[in-house]
Amino acid sequence: MFSGRNFEAPELAGADISALRETARVARGDVLKMTTLATCGHPGGSMSSMEMYLLLWSCANVNPKDPWMQGRDRIVVSHGHTSPGVYAVLGRRGFFPVEQAVAHFRQMSSAFAGHVERCAPGVEWDSGNLGQGLSAAVGFALAGRVKKQPYRVFCLMGDGEQQKGQISEARRTAGKFGLRSLVAYVDLNGLQINGETKKVMPQNIAEGWDADGWHVVDVDGHDFQALYKATRAALAADKPTVLIAHTVMGKGVPSMENDAHWHGAALSEDQCRAALKELGLADDLDEFKKRRTGEKATTPWEQAYHIPPVHIATGTPRTYGPDVKTDNRSAWGAALADVANANKDAADATPIAVLDCDLLPSVKTGDFAKAMPGNFFQIGIQEHNTATISGAMSVCGVQTFFADFGVFGIDETYNQHRLSILNHTRQKIVCTHCGLDVGEDGKTHQCVDYVGLFRNLLGTELIVPADPNQTDRATRYIAQSGAMSLMVMGRSKMPMVLAGDGTPFFGGAYTFRYGKADTVRPGADAAIIVMGSLCNNAVKAHETLKKEGINAAVIHISSPLKPDVDAIRLAAATGRIVTVEDHVVTSGLGSIVAEVIAELGVTCKLTKLGVTHYGSSGKPDELYAEYGLDAAGIAQAVKKTME
Ligand SMILES: Cc1ncc(C[n+]2csc(CCOP(=O)(O)OP(=O)(O)O)c2C)c(N)n1
Known part of the structure; x- marks a missing residue:
């Protein structure tokens, strides 16, 4: 039995450390092969984070045979560019056949994308937009609290990444809510794309975490036992802990070590063969080369996001009356x-x-x-x-x-x-x-x-x-x-928006259906298609126009991203549409309606009313009048289309 399961034993057994070291050696070979075959990727950080990845996916409460197991610990990799290291470890831990990742890393249709994505079993959060992973980890920890599930959350980050402001927001949040189940790791390899982290942007990493209420612990990031003991202590601490893991970029291959070039560059084939030799591994690059071109990459796990179904009672709708x-x-x-x-x-x-x-x-x-x-x-x-x-x-x-x-x-x-x-x-x-x-x-x-x-x-x-x-x-x-x-x-x-009979149009038995437009007033001479709270202005315009013998329909679209095509077709049949929105006129409802009309292939005159320039301070009604979004402006626009 592996000694580190669930971080229960006080320390790792010697035999398990040897086994982990051996897996790390082989996984480093996987990293090099996958990046060389893809001719791109990020081997440097993958190799500096290697021991942390292997330790966590070996000791945390995760199940390679059931990656979406209920109540599992969550491991979030925030520096998602170290995907080769993640895939190598997940593959070696049995989440999927590692050969698939080696052969198809960064290849079209493969689950093994350039930056980690949840379609690869074991990955909890698509990342690579640096600085967001700790917030996701905080979210997982808060969800565990709300759901009363005692799982632990681990979050791994780069040291250059610490420059992002969002991380300090997440740190403070974890501190405020006392997220003791959360352990963070900073891969302190001292390098980022443009060289030394301290030169790119000086930062007080440890002090920042400390100031936000975290335990800060320095650890050798390549020492399994040290990482294990520090993690175990963190899980028993009274507040969240960050392990500042001192590491070496490119660790394991002397010719790559401490060189920022290898942050984001793949070895050439010859360099890769030499590095495999340095690692004492067999050169099977040609086999994988054949596999990369000879078999189709697939993402068999794409659908397996396993979010539980929603069970929510929605209560009894309220109706706000005509005088409210x-x-x-x-x-x-x-x-x-x-x-x-x-x-x-x-x-x-x-x-x-x-x-x-x-x-x-x-x-x-x-x-x-x-x-x-x-x-x-x-x-x-x-x-x-x-x-x-x-x-x-x-x-x-x-x-x-x-x-x-x-x-x-x-x-x-x-x-x-x-x-x-x-x-x-x-x-x-x-x-x-x-x-x-x-x-x-x-x-x-x-x-x-x-x-x-x-x-x-x-x-x-x-x-x-x-x-x-x-x-x-x-x-x-x-x-x-x-x-x-x-x-x-x-x-x-x-x-309230009222129906023709004076009752609240959207009250009583009205049921909201996503994607369904509402014809608030029928009309055959023109159609006003309106979105949001300008609906009342459109109804007023309808009434003004009616007095002048013009019967303009008022159609309210509440779901602009799923436009009701049938309603727009009927509106277009009047020959004139005026769209009305409290939104930039070039990218909102009017543009969507224009697209639908064009796709339907119908002919119709379209006038778009909306925000044409940035506004000023003022009462909303004054602003609406300035943009022609008041009842008078809408009525005027309808009349113009009829000229
Ligand atoms: C928000 C954001 N800005 C910029 C980048 C581009 N980028 C990718 S990796 C990287 C450097 C990261 O350095 P570090 O966290 O030290 O990782 P390591 O070099 O150790 O792999 C940058 C700037 C990004 N992915 N996300």
């Missing part, structure tokens, strides 16, 4: 609290968590925090970190909501969301204060590009509700959805 004036964000906060109360005592309910960045009163998550105080996490003004944490929590089966203002929760954190969708996460990003509707805060706070940005994130859902009634129902929809979702709303209070 309120804002979408209050409706979202109330519906969220309803969902929390409907699930908090249900044993089989998917756990819910809410993350806030110091904006609780404005983003209306206070009632949730009262209903489920243990599931509410105040992360402070650390949006990059929060965005990644929410994604990571969601892949552990926690329905996680990240509520923020649009400019911070969408614009500021775009790359974090991008990495989240690549990681098949399903968190809910809920952003208030979007559009010109943020008004007096001015252009720095007017998030007017949310559709444009999220159009790029393939597979995400985006909902822009028209009024508080639709917001209520959309909130309940995203609460039980398995997709990564963004819900966008403004800031202002508004009256």
Whole structure:
């Protein structure tokens, strides 16, 4: 029996250390062969992190035969460019046949991508966008807390990577929440792409971790016993621990050691053969060369992301009456609290968590925090970190909501969301204060590009509700959805959108269906296609036009990324469409409608109303008037299309 299983024994047995050393030697050969065959990749850091990888995937509670085992320890590799080292170790530990990784590293259709991806069994988080892995590890640890699962989380990083600010956000978060189950490793090889880390950007690595409330322990990163004992002690500590692992880039092949060139360059074939000799390994490069071209690379594990299904009761929708004036964000906060109360005592309910960045009163998550105080996490003004944490929590089966203002929760954190969708996460990003509707805060706070940005994130859902009634129902929809979702709303209070008979259009028995447009007013002369809280202005424009004998339909699109093609076809049949959005006119609803019309091959005149230049401070209604997004402007645009 291997002595280090689950870090239970006080130390590793001598025979196990010998076996680990032998595996490390062979795995270094794998690293060299895979990078040489691919003619690219990152052997240097792969070889300096080798002992840490091997120790963790040998001693942690993971199961190569069941990589997605419930309650497993999570090992997050943040410096994802060291993928050759990760694949070599995972292969040697039996997560998959190592030969597949050696033969097909970085090859089209292979599971063994240039930077680690979750489609390779054993990999927990796609990474390589440096600085995000510790936040993911914090997310895994918080999810373990919420789910009451006592697994441990290990996070490995580079030393150059420590220059990223997001790491300090994650450190503070782990310190604040006392994440004792979390152990971090910094591969201190002293080198990065441009040479010595201390010259590229001087940094006080140990002091930074210490200041943020971590135990800091120096360790020889190539000494299995030292790493084992330090990790074991870390797991028993009263706060999170970082091991500063002193290592050598290119370790194991003297001609590569301590040379930044090998950070991201492959050996030539001749150099590789010589290095294999230095490592005392057989030269089987030609065999793998044949395999690389002779067999097709595949990703047999692609579907195996194993996020548990969602079980959430959505409660009873609220209806805000015709005389009520309120804002979408209050409706979202109330519906969220309803969902929390409907699930908090249900044993089989998917756990819910809410993350806030110091904006609780404005983003209306206070009632949730009262209903489920243990599931509410105040992360402070650390949006990059929060965005990644929410994604990571969601892949552990926690329905996680990240509520923020649009400019911070969408614009500021775009790359974090991008990495989240690549990681098949399903968190809910809920952003208030979007559009010109943020008004007096001015252009720095007017998030007017949310559709444009999220159009790029393939597979995400985006909902822009028209009024508080639709917001209520959309909130309940995203609460039980398995997709990564963004819900966008403004800031202002508004009256409800009413049907022709004066009842709330989106209230009562109205059911929100993602991708379904709502015809708020029928009309055959023209169609106003509107998104979000400008719906009321569109209805007013409809009424003005009616008095002048023009019957313009009002169609509300709340799901611009899944446009309702049938509704747009009917709108186009009127011959004139005016799109209306509190969003940059070049990348939002109008562009999407234009695309649908072109793809349908129908003929129709299209006028796009939206944000054409950055706004100023002002009351939302004044701003809307300036851009022609008020009722008068919309009516005017419809009339113009009819000239
Ligand atoms: C956010 C981000 N910026 C830049 C890069 C490009 N990049 C890849 S590796 C690297 C250097 C990393 O140095 P270190 O963490 O010391 O890793 P090592 O050189 O030890 O492998 C850089 C700048 C990146 N992947 N992510």
